[in-house]
Amino acid sequence: MSFRAEARAWLEENCPPSMRAPMQDDEYPGGGRRARYRNPDTKLWLDRMAERGWTAPRWPVAYGGGGLSKPDHDVLQEELRRINARPPLVGMGLSMIGPALLEFGSDEQRAEHLPKIARGDIWWCQGYSEPGSGSDLAGLRTRAEEDGDDYIINGSKIWTSGADRADWIFCLVRTDPNAPKHQGITFLLFDMASPGVSVKPILLISGASPFCEVFFDDVRVPKKNVVSEPGQGWTVAKRLLQYERTSIGGGMGGGGGGMTLAAAAKRCAGETDGRIADDSVRAQVLEHSMNERVFGLTVRRNGEELQSGKAPTFLSSFFKYYGTEQNKRRNELLMSIMGTQALGWSGHGFEPAELDAPRQWLRSRANSIEGGTSEVQLNIIAKRILGLPD
Numbered sequence: 001m002s003f004r005a006e007a008r009a010w011l012e013e014n015c016p017p018s019m020r021a022p023m024q025d026d027e028y029p030g031g032g033r034r035a036r037y038r039n040p041d042t043k044l045w046l047d048r049m050a051e052r053g054w055t056a057p058r059w060p061v062a063y064g065g066g067g068l069s070k071p072d073h074d075v076l077q078e079e080l081r082r083i084n085a086r087p088p089l090v091g092m093g094l095s096m097i098g099p100a101l102l103e104f105g106s107d108e109q110r111a112e113h114l115p116k117i118a119r120g121d122i123w124w125c126q127g128y129s130e131p132g133s134g135s136d137l138a139g140l141r142t143r144a145e146e147d148g149d150d151y152i153i154n155g156s157k158i159w160t161s162g163a164d165r166a167d168w169i170f171c172l173v174r175t176d177p178n179a180p181k182h183q184g185i186t187f188l189l190f191d192m193a194s195p196g197v198s199v200k201p202i203l204l205i206s207g208a209s210p211f212c213e214v215f216f217d218d219v220r221v222p223k224k225n226v227v228s229e230p231g232q233g234w235t236v237a238k239r240l241l242q243y244e245r246t247s248i249g250g251g252m253g254g255g256g257g258g259m260t261l262a263a264a265a266k267r268c269a270g271e272t273d274g275r276i277a278d279d280s281v282r283a284q285v286l287e288h289s290m291n292e293r294v295f296g297l298t299v300r301r302n303g304e305e306l307q308s309g310k311a312p313t314f315l316s317s318f319f320k321y322y323g324t325e326q327n328k329r330r331n332e333l334l335m336s337i338m339g340t341q342a343l344g345w346s347g348h349g350f351e352p353a354e355l356d357a358p359r360q361w362l363r364s365r366a367n368s369i370e371g372g373t374s375e376v377q378l379n380i381i382a383k384r385i386l387g388l389p390d
Helices: 003-014 041-052 070-083 092-104 107-120 233-252 261-269 279-306 313-341 352-368 374-385
Strands: 124-127 143-147 149-156 167-175 184-192 197-202 211-222
Touching: 003 041, 003 070, 092 107, 092 124, 092 167, 143 167, 149 167, 149 184, 167 233, 184 211, 184 233, 233 313, 233 352, 261 279, 261 313, 279 313, 313 352, 313 374
Parallel strands: 124 167
Antiparallel strands: 143 149, 149 211, 167 184, 197 211
């Protein structure tokens, strides 16, 4: 039996019907020690795919992956798309720290963390940004002082996505305050349940709290949790940012949940023979859809190249910049199409998708800040891709 036939048969038998429908916000498959699954099929789908190794299809089998070749991985992705299957697992474990550990981690670190990531046992968060530093990541002040076989960490992080639900954090700390700015930085892993770690969610204008402040007060972390070498954290951090930006860019182009542009346009601008009645609105929706399709294909091609073993390049900044701008344009266009029905926040007279629209629009404003601001990405594109002088 060919791999395609084998994968198709297995997916048909094991992918629950509800996992072949668009994902709901409260069915996010992030995993972790405190995960609660409103839809039991979400956990069932995760467990089945993890047992097969297909939550991380290209990772080595020894680390919980599927050990698939690039051609077989491509076939698996095609078969998943064919049945509109949801991803069984998402999060920073798969998209960021996992790839970084494969590249920079020790054998012990890979064996300890990668299988847990692939099974969805651990939810990870990222300890990068700090109060007062803005986009100046290397200006971090969180310090780690040696104490025998441990480091003692003091400081704080901000805009830490999902920290209130995270089990572990990958964190940048300064271990040598006398070193040049981009040196003396160390990349550490530690449990969020460690004594001295406290988390405070940040309430956003959208009404949600996906970001948090995280405080470290004499947190003790074993030195064995250093990724790469002490003082070499900036090298690991830069590579991980490329993984992050590729992930953000690839995930932004398609827009969020709620009402689609076409559905909103037909509802608010009228429909004639299955088409959007208003010529101007139809042209705007079509233009956005074409840009989205082209961008999606470009991201997919880049993703296929990465699956061949290549690490992300500075093109990740291009994807991050364009993807976030595309998502912002989508939300702007949706608000414009919906008119006054997009101005509701609560109460009667609005459907759930209509109440979701202004929140998504407000949330999209952060796209050009998180993962490195658009200004930072344009500088990287200018210097590293176009070769322009400083």
